Amino acid sequence: MRRTSVPVLSLALGAALTLSACGGGGDPLDAGSRSGSQDAGTSSEAAAGTGDGEVIVGSANFPENVLLAEIYAAALDDAGVEVTKRLNIGSREAYMAGLEDGSINLIPEYTGGLATFLNPEIDVTSSEEVLADAQANLPEGLQLLDISAAEDKDSLVVTGETADELGLTSIADLKGKEGDLVLGGPPEFETRPNGVDGLKEVYGLEFGEFRSLAAGSNLTVQALKNGQVDAANIFTTDPAIQENGFVVLEDPESLFAAQNVVPLISSDVVNPAVEEALNAVSAALTTENLTAMMVEVVSEGQDPAQVARAFVDGI
Amino acid sequence: MNETVRLTLEWLADPASWTGPGGILVRSLEHLRLSFVSLLVAALVAVPVGLWVGHTGRLRWLAVNLAGGVRAIPSLGVLFVAVLLLLPRLRGDLAFELPALIVLVVLAIPPILSGTYAGVEATDAAARDAARGMGMTGAQVLRQVEIPGALPLILSGLRAAMLQIIGTATIAAIVGLGGLGRFLIDGQASRDYAQMAGGALVVAVLALAVDQLLALVGRLAVSPGLRLAARAQ
Structure with missing residues (x-):
């Protein structure tokens, strides 16, 4: 009994600190952190081979989305694509604007959240229907790649x-x-x-x-x-x-709308290498392995970039 | 008229907002119940301690600093910590009610404590000397001279405490309890700003009404002689 109260307390304090830190962090869109690809030589050669330049990966401001963005970045890096990370941007309102003005061009999305953002009147809940609805309402120049089985809903x-x-x-x-x-x-x-x-x-x-x-x-x-x-x-x-x-508990009647993790990307930066790398990630992601990674990041305090790297190496 | 103001007035004017298990009337009663229980518990702690400190003059420095320091404790933080510590130890609703009570008692103690010892200290020294001269014991001086003399300041401490309690009791809704805070929390969650603003208005009105009620109690309870003396000064 007594032992459990310590992590509980620290979680509470952590939550309070996170809350109080809101608004103090500056604009992550200004200061993109470079993904330091050690093997820059091979990367740029491969990138040159597949066509054009870099992909700027963004993420929303919560740990799971940051982790997913790190996974995309690691997978793209392995595929020889030059990657820049601009993580922890903020809410959907903020990063959608970033996607449209080109300050980022790839972000991990959730089908249901995106579909509702694009069409508040949406009344479908199954994975296929939600995806179709989101695709139908996407702004021009953006597209969704393959959805994964992983759902955060x-x-x-x-x-x-x-x-x-x-x-x-x-x-x-x-x-x-x-x-x-x-x-x-x-x-x-x-x-x-x-x-x-x-x-x-x-x-x-x-x-x-x-x-x-x-x-x-x-x-x-x-x-x-x-x-x-x-x-x-x-x-x-x-x-x-x-x-x-x-x-x-299973939800056979799909009361809760599907929220499959899916890469939302600017069509400008899509090429076969990018598409293949991200679709391989989506094929490998499940709710279970995403949750297991979240335990490592949130509960054990591991670096999301390292957790992402281990996952991508295992694909 | 501003749209939000109009919607707020509509919400307040709608009979459906007032009745039923989640209506303003029931929520106000829940709010008052929690507030008065908190005030009572705080008074049971702070008044005796304040009387003792004021009468004996002992540990005055501690009471002064404690009353000041406790005011700096953030209520929301106390609530979270208390809930997370007590959830595993208590069953049912008590695990939420006790933390809310603790928060409000902690909030109410400083004004009552400082009102009480200051009141006792401020009793007319001549009256106290006269009482001693008449052969009263320390307890008799406290009961018959100092407490009646301190009553106006004790009551104003209680009033100040109650104003803060009624305003802060809204945070009980964060952990799922009733009270008028429900309108603020549920209103925010469902983006019903009229309900939030209406609920906040009701809290303010309730706080002022209870304050006036306590002022009336004070007028009835305080010795007329003291009132006249205060007016003469």
């Missing part, structure tokens, strides 16, 4: 014990048992269509109570772990799922 999660006790593998299995259960999640989960309302409409579930937890996923994880809530809305790649033996 909303999910309903229970502890391993709850899953065993109630025999749960899918959200649908909760039917008839949810009246005594407390559901936890961020406050917006209570009101948005694919939250509490969606659970009722799509699966006919009415939980005994909804506990709104506004202090980040760490609080939700702790509340689930300690039994204050019985089921929780957590992202599928949250390292806490593996660490605590939580069970992600």
Whole structure:
């Protein structure tokens, strides 16, 4: 008991520091860090062989997206493409502007988030439909390469014990048992269509109570772990799922929109070498190996660039 | 009229905002309950300590510095730390209610403590000497002279504490508790700015109303002689 409180405390403090550090960091778009390719000679030769110049990889300002950008950068570097990294740019609003004005030309995206950004009225949820919708609304000059099986999306999660006790593998299995259960999640989960309302409409579930937890996923994880809530809305790649033996309930009715990881790239920089390298990454990525890498980065504090390098070497 | 102002007024005027389990009335009651419990607990701690410090003059430096230092503790930080420490140790809602209570008690102690010892210290020295001269014991002086004399400052300490409590009790909503903070947190989460602004207005009105109520209590409780003396000065 006593030992667990130390990492918990440091996580809380870390979260508080991260919050307070917002806005202080300067503009990452100004100061792109060069990916130091040691073998610059071979790189540029290969790049010359495949056509043209460098690819500038950007990322959103959260650890998983930074990791994915590092993976793209490592894969492109191996393919002999000259790569520059401009990571931690900010929200989708910020980096989409960067893609359009050419200050970056590749970023790891999520199909559902992108599709909703491009078309707020979207009402499809399966991987194929979401991808098609996103592609139909992409600004000119941008394109999506192959999607990966890895998804960072909303999910309903229970502890391993709850899953065993109630025999749960899918959200649908909760039917008839949810009246005594407390559901936890961020406050917006209570009101948005694919939250509490969606659970009722799509699966006919009415939980005994909804506990709104506004202090980040760490609080939700702790509340689930300690039994204050019985089921929780957590992202599928949250390292806490593996660490605590939580069970992600399957979503057979696709209540939660697909969020496949996909490279969003300027058509200008697409060539066979780039395409092949990024599609190989997408083919290798799964939610499981992405989550495992997130454990290494977030929980163990490893350098995302090194974790990415190890993954790309293993493809 | 500004669009947000119009929507806020509409939200406040909508009967649906006021009734039901998530309505303003129920949320206000939850808010008041948490606030008064916090004030009570803080007073039970701070008033006796303040009386003792004021009466004996002992550890005054500690009380002064503690009251000042505790004010610098960030409530949100205390809430997070308390929740994360208590979640594994407590079952059910108590794991959220106790941290919220701790935050508000910590917030309320400094004004009550300093009001109390300052009030006792400020009691008319001549009255205190007269009481001693009449043969009163220390406890009798405290009960019959110093506490009644300190009452105006004790009550103003309580009032100041309550204003802060009512404003800050909104953070209980961050960990899923009720109260008027729900309108701020849920409003922000669903980008319903009218609900946020409306909720904030209700908090402000509630704080002022309770403040006036406590002022009235003070007027009834304080000895008329003291009031006249204060006016004469």
